Amino acid sequence: MKKAKPLPLRRIFLIPALLFAISLGGLIWALLVDGPQDVLAALAVGLCLLVPALYAFRRGG
Amino acid sequence: MEASTIRAWSWVHKWTSLICTVFLLMLCVTGLPLIFHDEIDGALNPAQWEPTNPGGAHLTLDEVLSIALENRPGEVPIFLSFDTDRPVVNVTSGPTADAPGSQMHFASFDLTSGNLVPPADAGEDVMEFILQLHTDMFLGLPGMLFLGLMGLLFVIATVSGVVLYAPFMRKLEFGTVRRKQSPRLKWLDYHNLLGIVTLAWVLLVGITGVVNTLATPIIEAWKNQELADLIAPYEGQPMPAEFASLQAAVDQAVVAAPGMQLQFVAFPGSSFSTNYHYAVFLHGNTPLTEHMITPVIISAADGSFGGKRDMPWYVKALSLSGPLHFGDYGGLLLKIIWAALDVVTIVILGSGLYLWLSRKRRAEETGLAPEAAAA
Numbered sequence: 001m002k003k004a005k006p007l008p009l010r011r012i013f014l015i016p017a018l019l020f021a022i023s024l025g026g027l028i029w030a031l032l033v034d035g036p037q038d039v040l041a042a043l044a045v046g047l048c049l050l051v052p053a054l055y056a057f058r059r060g061g
Numbered sequence: 062m063e064a065s066t067i068r069a070w071s072w073v074h075k076w077t078s079l080i081c082t083v084f085l086l087m088l089c090v091t092g093l094p095l096i097f098h099d100e101i102d103g104a105l106n107p108a109q110w111e112p113t114n115p116g117g118a119h120l121t122l123d124e125v126l127s128i129a130l131e132n133r134p135g136e137v138p139i140f141l142s143f144d145t146d147r148p149v150v151n152v153t154s155g156p157t158a159d160a161p162g163s164q165m166h167f168a169s170f171d172l173t174s175g176n177l178v179p180p181a182d183a184g185e186d187v188m189e190f191i192l193q194l195h196t197d198m199f200l201g202l203p204g205m206l207f208l209g210l211m212g213l214l215f216v217i218a219t220v221s222g223v224v225l226y227a228p229f230m231r232k233l234e235f236g237t238v239r240r241k242q243s244p245r246l247k248w249l250d251y252h253n254l255l256g257i258v259t260l261a262w263v264l265l266v267g268i269t270g271v272v273n274t275l276a277t278p279i280i281e282a283w284k285n286q287e288l289a290d291l292i293a294p295y296e297g298q299p300m301p302a303e304f305a306s307l308q309a310a311v312d313q314a315v316v317a318a319p320g321m322q323l324q325f326v327a328f329p330g331s332s333f334s335t336n337y338h339y340a341v342f343l344h345g346n347t348p349l350t351e352h353m354i355t356p357v358i359i360s361a362a363d364g365s366f367g368g369k370r371d372m373p374w375y376v377k378a379l380s381l382s383g384p385l386h387f388g389d390y391g392g393l394l395l396k397i398i399w400a401a402l403d404v405v406t407i408v409i410l411g412s413g414l415y416l417w418l419s420r421k422r423r424a425e426e427t428g429l430a431p432e433a434a435a436a
Binding site: 039 | 259348384391402
């Protein structure tokens with residue numbers, strides 16, 4: 001049986017790091033703006049829940 | 062990463078998590094209704110009140126204060142605050158200006174007529190109970206500091222979890238959940254996935270929660286340093302027998318702090334002022350600065366300007382930690398997402414507990430050390 005090759009750190013943390021940056025950006029952006037932009041900021045925060053949900057449903061084991 | 066390093070981080074992650082989990086679960090559960098505090102208040106207290114003379118001229122603050130004190134003979138004013146969305150001022154009075162909270166009386170008045178505004182306090186007892194449980198578990202400052210320590214452990218557990226994410230995921234693609242294998246592996250994958258994607262929110266809420274638990278020492282430091290410095294020239298001055306016009310003092314403070322809005326006034330002798338001054342607190346009017354307050358002191362003897370001082374960085378940090386912790390600063394959608402993230406955190410905490418218990422049980426069944434049993 002072929003043994004899986006360890007993934008490089010960059011690959012392990014690429015998507016988590018992007019989600020971290022986007023959701024943190026959304027959390028701070030919401031503090032700086034008012035009105036419709038609040039919705040965009042909230043969606044940026046919510047992305048951290050949407051992306052893993054899509055991945056988890058697509059993959060599985 | 063070497064095996065010994067992984068073991069060390071695992072030890073940190075396990076014990077910091079285990080110690081704080083029960084308290085974090087309590088904080089997550091009590092935090093949920095607090096996110097929707099405004100909506101719950103609004104639903105329980107439908108806005109039926111209208112000013113007596115909508116669009117009419119406002120009474121002066123001195124007139125409103127006089128009416129308020131007529132209703133409370135023998136009492137003195139302590140604080141006066143302003144509603145942002147209706148012409149209402151709230152007067153806090155008590156037997157003395159430094160009376161404890163339990164002896165204070167709070168009443169709201171219509172600025173257009175001086176009439177009493179009925180309190181909108183349905184459900185307030187329940188929300189106050191939840192808030193106090195969340196803030197200090199009814200233990201005052203020791204309770205707050207204890208929860209701050211639990212918050213700090215939670216932040217360390219989160220950081221150690223990120224460190225451990227790499228060795229756990231070195232052969233798994235992002236988002237993998239091994240649902241068809243053992244329940245333990247499935248929940249391990251969910252724990253790792255949910256933990257890593259909610260990292261920004263969890264760290265923000267965790268760190269701001271710790272800062273909030275330091276509110277009392279931070280405010281004390283501000284009073285002992287910045288406020289003491291501002292009022293030093295007036296130290297030892299007696300409380301005036303008669304106070305100068307409150308309205309004139311507030312008007313002067315507004316002129317001294319252009320672009321800011323009134324938040325509240327602390328009367329001479331109260332905990333946020335001196336024996337000699339009105340302390341008028343104003344806040345900014347942008348989404349960011351509305352959480353930050355600036356005090357202006359006005360002599361209560363002759364109405365002269367006493368000084369203005371911006372808050373130091375540590376009070377500004379505390380001011381921003383409130384909204385950043387409770388999520389009530391970015392509209393309803395952000396609150397809903399905040400609540401979802403809160404629920405996800407409960408799942409992460411619960412799954413972590415399950416993983417520890419299942420590992421322990423497996424070790425007992427096999428007679429191996431937990432580390433070996435988990436291998």
